[in-house]
Amino acid sequence: SQQGEEDPQALSIQEGENATMNCSYKTSINNLQWYRQNSGRGLVHLILIRSNEREKHSGRLRVTLDTSKKSSSLLITASRAADTASYFCATNRDDKIIFGKGTRLHILP
Amino acid sequence: GAGVSQSPRYKVAKRGQDVALRCDPISGHVSLFWYQQALGQGPEFLTYFQNEAQLDKSGLPSDRFFAERPEGSVSTLKIQRTQQEDSAVYLCASSYATGYQPQHFGDGTRLSIL
Numbered sequence: 001s002q003q004g005e006e007d008p009q010a011l012s013i014q015e016g017e018n019a020t021m022n023c024s025y026k027t028s029i030n031n032l033q034w035y036r037q038n039s040g041r042g043l044v045h046l047i048l049i050r051s052n053e054r055e056k057h058s059g060r061l062r063v064t065l066d067t068s069k070k071s072s073s074l075l076i077t078a079s080r081a082a083d084t085a086s087y088f089c090a091t092n093r094d095d096k097i098i099f100g101k102g103t104r105l106h107i108l109p
Numbered sequence: 110g111a112g113v114s115q116s117p118r119y120k121v122a123k124r125g126q127d128v129a130l131r132c133d134p135i136s137g138h139v140s141l142f143w144y145q146q147a148l149g150q151g152p153e154f155l156t157y158f159q160n161e162a163q164l165d166k167s168g169l170p171s172d173r174f175f176a177e178r179p180e181g182s183v184s185t186l187k188i189q190r191t192q193q194e195d196s197a198v199y200l201c202a203s204s205y206a207t208g209y210q211p212q213h214f215g216d217g218t219r220l221s222i223l
Contacts, residue, residue, distance in 0.1 A: 033211060042113070042200055042214030043152065088151050095207055096142065096165060099151035 006089055006103040014108050019076040021103040023089030024069075032065055033090045033097065034074050043088065046074075079107045111135070115201050115215035122191055123223050130186045130218045134203030141184050142212060143176055144200040152200050158184060159207075191222045 007022045023032070031050045035043040049056045049065045049072070056063045062075040076083055086102040114133040122128050134141050140159055144152035145168075154168040160181040169176070173191075178184040188195055198219050202212035 040216070042216045043202070043212075044214070045211040048211055095159075096154055096157050097212065098154060099144075101149075101151045 006087065006100045008103060009101070010104045010106070012106040012108055013079060015079060015081060017079055019079050019083070019105055019107075021074045021087050021105070023072045023074070023100060025072075025089070025091045025100075026070065027091075027093070029067075029091045031092060032063075032072050034061075034063060034072075035088045035090060035099070037086045037088065037102070039085075046087075076105075079105075081107050081109060083107050113201055113203055113213050113215035115199075115218050117218060118216065119219050119221075121221045121223065124193060125190055127187065127189045128191055128220065130188075130199050130201075130220070132184045132186070132201030132203075132215060134182065134184070134201070135213055136182075138203035138205055138213070140204045140207060140210075140212075141178055142202045142204075143184070143186050144202065145170075146198045146200055146217070148197075155186070155199075188220075191220075193222050196220055196222045 005024050013019050029051055031048050033048045034046045036046055037043045047058050047063050049063050060077045065072045084107045086104050088099045088102045090097040090099045116131045142157050143155040145155055146152045156166040156176045157164050158178040161178050173189045175187045198217040200217045202214045204210045204212045
């Protein structure tokens, strides 16, 4: 079963705009991670935010975490065509991580 | 190589055949995971190894699925008497330490059962 749920399921934006994806989860966590998956490839780890952190940056990525609402958001600023991919949040359960269903992001030229 | 390697990339089998999927994790990575990914879905956990020990196999769909990692490095996922519902992409991932550290994924094996 999947713990995280991303929203929206699909998102299309113009190149240069910002893209925001949200993730909600159900149980307490140690950390939350975001991954990207290009078509036909494996997942690539983007960023990890710990449960005692509220915001984290990495290049054009900004992740927020609200443990009281059990939610996280991923913001990609100044989007590029190469950002077209599926994005998954992942939360830990026991000693493993559980993925959501993902947001399919399409950057329009 | 520097990354996780999976073979074969594509596998077509007839219903009822047995298949074996291989994963070479990053050297030195203690943890190894297998996931099943259906089209348009996120990866679903199948099983987890720490070194050669299979610590969690709760995600394996049936007793037709079997995984091993006998020397704590290469792992094989075997599916016996394949069914059409086994068609999916099977992803392998490894991480340096425990399960909820960042994972490094291979590109997967796309399995099609005819």
